[in-house]
Amino acid sequence: MLQNDASCNVYPKIGTAMSLPALNQDEIKFVHEAARFLDNPGFAMRAMNLLGQPIDALQKKLPASVQDKIGGLVQKALQTALVAAIKTVPAKSEKPTNWRDAVESSKKSGRIHTATVAVTGAVGGLFGLLALPVELPLSTTMMLRGISDVAGHWGMDLDDPNVQLQCLYVFTLGSTQSPSDDENDSAYLGSRIAFEQIIRSASTYMAKKSAKEILRAIDTGAAPALMKVIARIARSFELALTEKVLAESVPIVGAVGGATINALFCDYFGQAARYHFGLLHLEKNHGREHVQAEFANARLIKKATRV
Structure with a gap:
């Protein structure tokens, strides 16, 4: 049975893998799927394949003033989404009792929120860049709710500040930019x-404060550790968002295309959440070393098939 541990240590300690059971075939398959998805180019490549236009060509069409404005909008949108998450933590529901149920229920949750966020994309397609200040906080908040639902299906405690920040962290997984230059x-x-480390620091701060104090600190910028993690996540999310805005700026997109792009955007993060929290769940049950070694093995297999 999937456990919803109140401490919800989403970063399992290293050094315990040998005393935990080995991954079964379904779990190994999931890890390999996760490796293919999470280490591949993100949302932009999928959107550009859909539209048939290269990202660098679209980049030239986006005004510099808009590019400058996106950064501030992204950070504000993430703050708005986190505030909404803290205020409206979903009621705890009965968790799936086996691995396959967890996989399937997390897929279903992602699809439901994808359909909802598509509506805001239609608005963005109709009004273009003018709608961004309104559409972005709304769609980001709805996507974060979807990500949180996926986390819940993996047995994560949504009252845990660490889990709340892990949900926000998923937004960093939509960019093609990697923190490593080594392929x-x-x-x-x-x-x-x-x-x-910065997520640990911010969650430690949040754990010592009431929801009201946290909300006030976000509003006033009085929580350096928390603002730091939001700013770091915003920088990564900004890249993915810029790619989305570029895709929506294509003249043929319009309302229908805007809904499609937003659905694609939300679906990407729903899948990223499913694999991210699924891996964390496996690490808790089987040890971090075992799961990450299998993840690395999946990457080696993929690399070997290219030769």
């Missing part, structure tokens, strides 16, 4: 290492 290193695992 032999995993972009996903490298990203987790890069964010691990």
